[in-house]
Amino acid sequence: MEIHRLEKIWIAVSLLFIVGLIASIVYGVAGVGVGTVGDTGQQLDPSALDDTEFADPGGHWASEDHYVVHVVARQFLFQPGTQEPITVPANTTVTFYVTSPDVVHGFDVVGTQLNTMVIPGQVTEFTTEFDEPKTYGIVCHEYCGAGHQSMAGQLVVVP
Numbered sequence: 001m002e003i004h005r006l007e008k009i010w011i012a013v014s015l016l017f018i019v020g021l022i023a024s025i026v027y028g029v030a031g032v033g034v035g036t037v038g039d040t041g042q043q044l045d046p047s048a049l050d051d052t053e054f055a056d057p058g059g060h061w062a063s064e065d066h067y068v069v070h071v072v073a074r075q076f077l078f079q080p081g082t083q084e085p086i087t088v089p090a091n092t093t094v095t096f097y098v099t100s101p102d103v104v105h106g107f108d109v110v111g112t113q114l115n116t117m118v119i120p121g122q123v124t125e126f127t128t129e130f131d132e133p134k135t136y137g138i139v140c141h142e143y144c145g146a147g148h149q150s151m152a153g154q155l156v157v158v159p
């Protein structure tokens with residue numbers, strides 16, 4: 001039996017909608033001068049972060065025009081971020097590497113499209129650029145235990 005033409009159109013529209021939804025989840029894109037959010041697929045032993053770059057998390061210049069930040073998200077703080085802010089330069093390519101030694105956390109830079117899961121044993125990588133000096137809040141948006149609500153920090157973009 002032939003499918004009514006309108007029905008075909010509606011099926012196409014709903015398929016497009018589903019594909020769009022999936023795409024929007026897979027690719028967190030664009031916003032306040034923000035690039036693509038991705039996952040390196042880089043693995044590490046979550047119980048042995050001390051043997052990695054995450055032993056001394058924080059930011060450093062990888063080259064003259066590329067800044068790199070390592071962040072550990074753990075129950076219930078960001079290192080750096082919570083006790084001291086993450087500081088990054090404006091108008092510079094910044095790559096974040098984020099991991100967790102315990103459970104799944106979130107890393108959400110409030111007011112931007114930077115929003116990613118942080119999974120123990122994996123390194124989440126994303127590269128972005130901030131247009132202007134500004135202070136952003138960071139929150140964990142994945143329930144991670146009793147202190148989840150208080151898991152927050154700051155990201156300071158400096159001139």
Ligand code: CUA
Pocket residue numbers: 074075076104105106140141142143144145147148149151
């Ligand atoms: Cu960490 Cu919620």
